[in-house]
Amino acid sequence: MFRSLQYDDRDQVTLTINGWEVAAREGQTVWSAMAVNGQVETRRAALSGDARSAYCAMGVCFECMVEIDGLPNQQACLRRVSEGMNVTTQRITEESEADDAGL
Amino acid sequence: MKADVLVIGGGIQGCATAFHLARQGVSVIVVEKDYAGRHASGVNAGGVRLLGRDMAEVPLSKTSMEMWQTLDDDLGHDTGFRRHSLINIAVDDADLGALQVREDKMRAAGYTHERIIDRSELMDRLPHVNPDCVGGVISDLDGYAIPYKATAAFRRAAEDLGAQVVESEEVLGLRRIGNVWLAQGRQHRYEAETVVNCAGAWADRIALLIGDNVPLSHAAPMLMITARMPHFAKPVVGAVSRQLSFKQFENGTVLIGGGAKGFADRANNRTRLDYSKLAAACRTTAEFFPIMHKASINRMWAGLEAYMPDNLPVLGPAVNAARAFHAFGFSAHGFQMAPVVGQVLADLVTGGHSRFNLSPFRIDRFDRKVL
Amino acid sequence: MQAFDCAIVGAGPAGMCAAIELARAGVQVAVLDRAPRAGGQIYRSAANSPVPDVAALGADYAAGAALISEFEQVNLTHFTGADAWHLGDDGRILFSHEGNTQELRCREMLLCPGAMERPMPIPGWTLPGVMTAGAAQVMLKSDAIVAEGAIFAGSGPLLYLIVAQYLRLGVPVTALVDTTPRQHYLDAAPHLLRALRHSGQLRKGLALLREIRTSGVAIHSVAERLKVVGDNKAEGLRFVAAGRQHEITADTVFLHHGVQPNLNMTRAMDLDHQWNSEQMCWQVSADDFGQSSIEHVSVAGDGAGIVGADGARAEGRLAALNILRRLGHLSRAERDQKAVKDLSVLSSIKSFRRFIDCLYRPTDALRLPRDPETLVCRCEEQSLDDLRKGFDQGAQDPNTLKALTRCGMGPCQGRQCGHVVAGLLAQWRDEHPETIGYYRLRSPQRLLTLDELSRYHTVQVEAAE
Numbered sequence: 025m026f027r028s029l030q031y032d033d034r035d036q037v038t039l040t041i042n043g044w045e046v047a048a049r050e051g052q053t054v055w056s057a058m059a060v061n062g063q064v065e066t067r068r069a070a071l072s073g074d075a076r077s078a079y080c081a082m083g084v085c086f087e088c089m090v091e092i093d094g095l096p097n098q099q100a101c102l103r104r105v106s107e108g109m110n111v112t113t114q115r116i117t118e119e120s121e122a123d124d125a126g127l
Numbered sequence: 128m129k130a131d132v133l134v135i136g137g138g139i140q141g142c143a144t145a146f147h148l149a150r151q152g153v154s155v156i157v158v159e160k161d162y163a164g165r166h167a168s169g170v171n172a173g174g175v176r177l178l179g180r181d182m183a184e185v186p187l188s189k190t191s192m193e194m195w196q197t198l199d200d201d202l203g204h205d206t207g208f209r210r211h212s213l214i215n216i217a218v219d220d221a222d223l224g225a226l227q228v229r230e231d232k233m234r235a236a237g238y239t240h241e242r243i244i245d246r247s248e249l250m251d252r253l254p255h256v257n258p259d260c261v262g263g264v265i266s267d268l269d270g271y272a273i274p275y276k277a278t279a280a281f282r283r284a285a286e287d288l289g290a291q292v293v294e295s296e297e298v299l300g301l302r303r304i305g306n307v308w309l310a311q312g313r314q315h316r317y318e319a320e321t322v323v324n325c326a327g328a329w330a331d332r333i334a335l336l337i338g339d340n341v342p343l344s345h346a347a348p349m350l351m352i353t354a355r356m357p358h359f360a361k362p363v364v365g366a367v368s369r370q371l372s373f374k375q376f377e378n379g380t381v382l383i384g385g386g387a388k389g390f391a392d393r394a395n396n397r398t399r400l401d402y403s404k405l406a407a408a409c410r411t412t413a414e415f416f417p418i419m420h421k422a423s424i425n426r427m428w429a430g431l432e433a434y435m436p437d438n439l440p441v442l443g444p445a446v447n448a449a450r451a452f453h454a455f456g457f458s459a460h461g462f463q464m465a466p467v468v469g470q471v472l473a474d475l476v477t478g479g480h481s482r483f484n485l486s487p488f489r490i491d492r493f494d495r496k497v498l
Numbered sequence: 499m500q501a502f503d504c505a506i507v508g509a510g511p512a513g514m515c516a517a518i519e520l521a522r523a524g525v526q527v528a529v530l531d532r533a534p535r536a537g538g539q540i541y542r543s544a545a546n547s548p549v550p551d552v553a554a555l556g557a558d559y560a561a562g563a564a565l566i567s568e569f570e571q572v573n574l575t576h577f578t579g580a581d582a583w584h585l586g587d588d589g590r591i592l593f594s595h596e597g598n599t600q601e602l603r604c605r606e607m608l609l610c611p612g613a614m615e616r617p618m619p620i621p622g623w624t625l626p627g628v629m630t631a632g633a634a635q636v637m638l639k640s641d642a643i644v645a646e647g648a649i650f651a652g653s654g655p656l657l658y659l660i661v662a663q664y665l666r667l668g669v670p671v672t673a674l675v676d677t678t679p680r681q682h683y684l685d686a687a688p689h690l691l692r693a694l695r696h697s698g699q700l701r702k703g704l705a706l707l708r709e710i711r712t713s714g715v716a717i718h719s720v721a722e723r724l725k726v727v728g729d730n731k732a733e734g735l736r737f738v739a740a741g742r743q744h745e746i747t748a749d750t751v752f753l754h755h756g757v758q759p760n761l762n763m764t765r766a767m768d769l770d771h772q773w774n775s776e777q778m779c780w781q782v783s784a785d786d787f788g789q790s791s792i793e794h795v796s797v798a799g800d801g802a803g804i805v806g807a808d809g810a811r812a813e814g815r816l817a818a819l820n821i822l823r824r825l826g827h828l829s830r831a832e833r834d835q836k837a838v839k840d841l842s843v844l845s846s847i848k849s850f851r852r853f854i855d856c857l858y859r860p861t862d863a864l865r866l867p868r869d870p871e872t873l874v875c876r877c878e879e880q881s882l883d884d885l886r887k888g889f890d891q892g893a894q895d896p897n898t899l900k901a902l903t904r905c906g907m908g909p910c911q912g913r914q915c916g917h918v919v920a921g922l923l924a925q926w927r928d929e930h931p932e933t934i935g936y937y938r939l940r941s942p943q944r945l946l947t948l949d950e951l952s953r954y955h956t957v958q959v960e961a962a963e
Contacts, residue, residue, distance in 0.1 A: 081629065
């Protein structure tokens with residue numbers, strides 16, 4: 025279970041993680057905001073669809089790729105939270121079909 | 128080392144030639160200066176394309192396309208071939224006009240494998256295409272294969288039939304003495320009745336050793352591939368009048384080509400990329416398929432490829448020496464031709480002739496021209 | 499486009515020390531680093547720590563704050579949030595900054611890409627909840643976030659440091675599962691005498707171990723056959739120690755068995771590399787001053803071969819001295835005279851490292867997977883068994899194996915599987931890793947959005963003063 029050692033709530037921003045609205049400290053990484061809120065599943069593995077989560081937290085494993093504001097392949101451990109950001113677990117596997125193009 | 132035939136170059140043409148020769152019981156050695164499939168054969172875009180071929184190439188390409196359909200079974204190894212069709216997109220009436228001219232020409236020659244499609248069929252086959260597009264042309268037999276796998280499949284099939292592949296073996300010298308060719312490699316010496324030059328971007332050097340001159344140039348066509356995306360395009364995609372070319376593989380990755388060339392440094396066995404041209408290819412791709420705005424590029428690279436002044440290969444016998452044959456200079460569209468090229472060379476080596484008209488591909492076709 | 503005398507990639511201890519030296523000599527220096535502030539991994543957030551009780555992180559970390567402050571006072575151009583994705587041997591650097599690619603040119607290039615943790619492909623290592631000990635450090639330093647009740651497994655100084663930091667901060671630790679084999683203590687003993695030249699570090703290390711031992715945390719020594727249990731997430735760690743099997747429950751397992759250079763930058767530049775058989779990893783071939791096989795490209799710090807933070811500082815300064823010579827600010831004699839002290843510091847650090855490297859040498863059992871199902875390539879989900887099949891089909895070097903199986907083709911671009919594949923191929927071919935080689939790497943060094951590259955031609959580089 026991840027928890028923060030900080031107790032004050034200065035400089036907070038609000039973002040959405042997998043549909044849940046959460047508060048985070050400005051400048052915090054997206055991954056740590058996910059971790060303290062119990063949303064540790066960052067992506068699904070490309071072939072098996074197995075759940076994956078951050079492994080290195082420093083940008084070298086690419087396990088923490090999430091979708092941020094609809095854009096996939098964003099490394100949650102390197103991106104920083106911002107007001108109104110929408111973060112979702114990335115679910116692109118070999119089986120994924122693109123939605124109707126809406127045309 | 129001794130064999131009936133020495134094939135110089137372990138790319139897909141050389142491996143396919145070895146396969147067809149070995150299948151006819153001919154003993155063959157392939158020498159490769161790096162490893163089999165190291166250059167253009169292993170790192171190309173994998174397009175298996177009959178659509179839009181130069182008229183001179185159509186008979187060969189058409190036969191090759193038929194061979195691709197059963198190639199995995201014939202080789203007993205996986206080439207990754209998928210027949211998902213190829214569509215060239217038309218963006219306006221001028222494009223449609225150009226397609227009509229081409230179709231008339233093809234029909235007059237008796238070819239029916241290219242078919243013009245209207246906007247609604249285009250949207251049906253490529254639902255994510257920019258709706259401003261007006262139609263296109265399709266070839267149903269076309270598709271893609273995995274370049275390295277396909278080259279390795281030919282190589283392994285040849286080896287299964289007794290062919291030998293010697294890697295890290297550069298040919299330093301080649302002489303014809305009496306009725307044999309003597310080749311000096313970095314590691315071994317070779318003796319063979321016949322040599323076949325499939326040396327790709329280095330084929331002009333081998334041609335010189337054989338005794339033939341050829342105006343070959345080099346370039347480094349660039350490619351980039353994305354991280355996996357949700358499936359949005361099954362056919363291979365091109366455009367009539369724009370530098371658009373991509374395919375989405377079954378694993379979801381999207382390979383973007385388009386013919387942009389980087390910098391070829393043949394002396395150092397290297398290439399360099401021209402990022403502003405790759406940027407242009409990105410813009411074109413997203414313009415045609417807005418979903419590509421969500422793409423992330425994972426790798427970019429270029430392969431060393433040999434070009435002829437008319438973008439047609441050299442295929443046929445040497446003119447200044449006996450028992451020597453050439454197959455190179457495919458000018459960035461030789462991958463699809465490999466199955467038939469191997470067949471043609473095997474026929475030339477064993478029987479002295481091919482059922483195809485090879486005159487457009489003679490090595491001396493530029494001898495009297497000022498280029 | 500901006501041009502600089504020297505561009506330094508990476509603002510860890512090596513990059514900062516080099517930059518300070520160069521800037522003070524009047525050289526136009528650009529420093530590129532991905533983080534919002536300098537520090538690298540080791541001194542991450544040291545100058546603005548969010549941890550309430552920062553003293554718990556130790557004196558070495560505190561020393562980082564002083565270096566950062568010194569670095570921030572010299573006159574240079576520091577591109578923060580700058581992620582270099584192409585480094586050309588023509589002196590061109592392309593880097594992402596706030597979603598756009600910028601470009602600069604430099605006469606001299608100094609690469610300080612730092613270290614990453616050696617992957618530990620044990621069964622279950624891809625389950626959510628399994629992270630590296632370095633990840634625990636990163637989360638603590640940058641965001642003051644900790645995992646309660648975690649298991650720490652493996653061996654090496656970094657593992658013991660984070661356990662001690664957790665304990666000082668009052669964070670409960672479920673267990674320390676130490677995999678250091680008994681034989682390693684005997685193997686390391688002959689190096690102990692020379693290691694004493696650097697006795698400060700040795701004392702610190704011993705104090706750390708004592709601190710953990712007296713804390714009451716459960717310690718399992720000489721642990722073997724580690725396996726993370728759990729279906730969709732980590733639920734605990736199974737291992738054998740003291741002759742019997744243990745299974746400890748925890749939702750977070752931190753793994754560690756040493757660090758290795760973060761190679762992608764130096765490999766993509768085609769610098770010559772060599773196998774370090776003491777540290778069991780590739781490193782850049784460079785002279786005493788970090789000059790690589792490309793004259794105007796130098797390397798310093800852990801990214802060039804593991805030396806630790808103090809070693810990185812010395813290497814950064816040495817690289818700077820040589821760059822000053824190359825730029826005409828120093829004669830060779832002046833460079834050599836100024837280098838004496840750092841060369842001697844480095845030599846004593848290296849004696850100490852030999853002891854540490856021997857004591858905490860990664861075991862084959864943890865370095866290379868044993869179970870056929872264990873994934874080697876996390877991105878493309880290629881298991882030991884898949885790779886062996888590819889090998890048996892004739893793909894016997896890293897690049898052909900990659901082309902055939904897709905191992906190493908995913909977004910991490912071989913960072914996680916590269917050394918494992920080289921190790922497996924060395925074993926299967928019964929040849930030295932030097933003969934096996936490594937993946938051929940190219941730009942971009944990490945995923946680049948299509949939109950960013952699309953905008954490449956319009957980008958104007960502005961001064962970042």
